[in-house]
Amino acid sequence: MIAAMAAAVTAPGAATIVGHGPYEIAAFLRPQPAVALPGVGPVSARSLARYGITTVGDIADTPPATLQRILGTAARQAHDRAHGQDDRSVVPAVAPKTISASRRFDRDELDPDQHHRTVLGLIEQLGARLRDEQSVAQAVTLTVTYANRTSTTRTRTLIEPTAHTADLGATARELLALLGL
Structure with missing residues (x-):
């Protein structure tokens, strides 16, 4: 989850490094917008924003019972992920065998x-x-x-x-x- 979130905010050709310690993970997660957290879509983010919960850090700081009233059954998952805990298994995608791009010139190109x-x-x-x-x-x-x-x-x-x-x-x-x- 952390790697996917870091990749989403990283410009092409750049790198975002998030340490593996709890402080480094929290430092990365906390300022992210709530909608950046997997499982928190635009509708949930709007519901949270009505209560002033706009960042992942706000979700992490909100008591689970309060999140339960706002998000229902998705509250526990959002709370765990806001603390950097994701129980989903990692399943690597199968890379395509080949991808290609081509350019055909109208005439012999000697330049x-x-x-x-x-x-x-x-x-x-x-x-x-x-x-x-x-x-x-x-x-x-x-x-x-x-x-x-x-x-x-x-x-x-x-x-x-x-x-x-x-x-x-x-x-x-x-x-x-x-x-x-």
Whole structure:
């Protein structure tokens, strides 16, 4: 739960580090808006706000009996999660085998700057899709198809699986250089 909440407030390419100790977890959770807590949707957040409970820290500080009157059966779960306790099991999602992006030129493109811009644009698309799907890439493959319909493919396994555009872009630029276009 903490990791998912941290990922939700972290900009692409950045990192949010939350320590594993109770003080670090509380320091991260308490200022978050109530609606950021899993299980507290917009309707529950509005109900809580009518009582001045607008942050996760407010939920943690509210007596369970009061939360029960406001939220009903969801009160215990909200109270536990506001204290950093989540009893849901972690089930890793199966990553897709491949995702791709392509760009077809209307004519033979001989400009190396255009090649770089195109590859980096495609990598930005892929990075955004990976982050939207909460997935990572383990390798980058670059395929170039020529006017005579032959193609060349190069693949590089990443040092560490990632969805960060900068890392994907660096690998894609290396592959493009290997093609020697």
